[in-house]
Amino acid sequence: MDSFSTFEVIPAVDIQDGEVVQLVQGERGTGKRYGDPVEAAERWIDAGARSLHLVDLDGAFEGERANAETIETLVDAVSVPVQLGGGIRTAAEAISLLDRGVDRVILGTAAVENPDIVREISETHPDSVVVSLDAKDGEVVVEGWTEGTGLTPTAAAERYAELGAAAILFTNVDVEGRLDGIAAAPVRELVATTDLPVIASGGVATLDDVGTLREAGAAAAVVGSALYEGRFSLTEAYEYVDV
Numbered sequence: 001m002d003s004f005s006t007f008e009v010i011p012a013v014d015i016q017d018g019e020v021v022q023l024v025q026g027e028r029g030t031g032k033r034y035g036d037p038v039e040a041a042e043r044w045i046d047a048g049a050r051s052l053h054l055v056d057l058d059g060a061f062e063g064e065r066a067n068a069e070t071i072e073t074l075v076d077a078v079s080v081p082v083q084l085g086g087g088i089r090t091a092a093e094a095i096s097l098l099d100r101g102v103d104r105v106i107l108g109t110a111a112v113e114n115p116d117i118v119r120e121i122s123e124t125h126p127d128s129v130v131v132s133l134d135a136k137d138g139e140v141v142v143e144g145w146t147e148g149t150g151l152t153p154t155a156a157a158e159r160y161a162e163l164g165a166a167a168i169l170f171t172n173v174d175v176e177g178r179l180d181g182i183a184a185a186p187v188r189e190l191v192a193t194t195d196l197p198v199i200a201s202g203g204v205a206t207l208d209d210v211g212t213l214r215e216a217g218a219a220a221a222v223v224g225s226a227l228y229e230g231r232f233s234l235t236e237a238y239e240y241v242d243v
Helices: 039-044 058-060 068-077 091-100 109-113 116-124 153-161 186-195 205-213 234-240
Strands: 008-018 018-023 025-035 052-056 084-085 105-106 127-138 139-142 167-172 196-203 220-223
Touching: 008 058, 008 068, 008 234, 018 039, 039 052, 039 068, 039 167, 052 068, 058 167, 068 084, 084 127, 084 139, 091 105, 091 116, 105 109, 105 116, 109 127, 116 127, 127 153, 153 167, 153 186, 167 186, 186 196, 186 205, 196 205, 205 220, 205 234
Parallel strands: 008 052, 008 220, 052 084, 084 105, 105 127, 127 167, 167 196, 196 220
Antiparallel strands: 008 018, 018 025, 127 139
């Protein structure tokens, strides 16, 4: 997986109970279902996706990977790099996934509770750990967005660059899944305070939102509901940012 040499638009394939689901503000029971994950992934690749963003939502909530079989099938089926998060709690599990064919693992709760896990994985698999900083009301939250940490995203990001993280995935839960637009200011603030690439997620509803995230300094934008709802196509998104 490249190091975001150019701005990237990454389709999200969030999986719950074996199906693609897009939640609203991370709340269980708010999701709209979009069918088979492998079919969705192949559709995005056919549309020009250069990588995929996979999340095991059940794993994020329960702390163990509930959709492992579905995800393994998907990883085997696709020809582009994938980054995977949700329920990855140990270095051994992360390394196993990387050896299995996942290109980057996304660590949220595990990295916040035990920052050294980032170093442990990076020692044998450099540039393979994306640290997920999910924020509600400006506070980093964990355990499937249900528990506060008392940390701001900028304070949390400082520790991970020196531990070998490849990037920060910043999700603004306040706007996630609502299709009401992004909040650019928190992205700009985070980009300004870390040397790590920032992958922005949450709230993208229009092509202008994608462009704004690029202008804010994000290295990539994860897009979910807007693509599934046909607000714009992946091709249009790439054309819009001149990539």
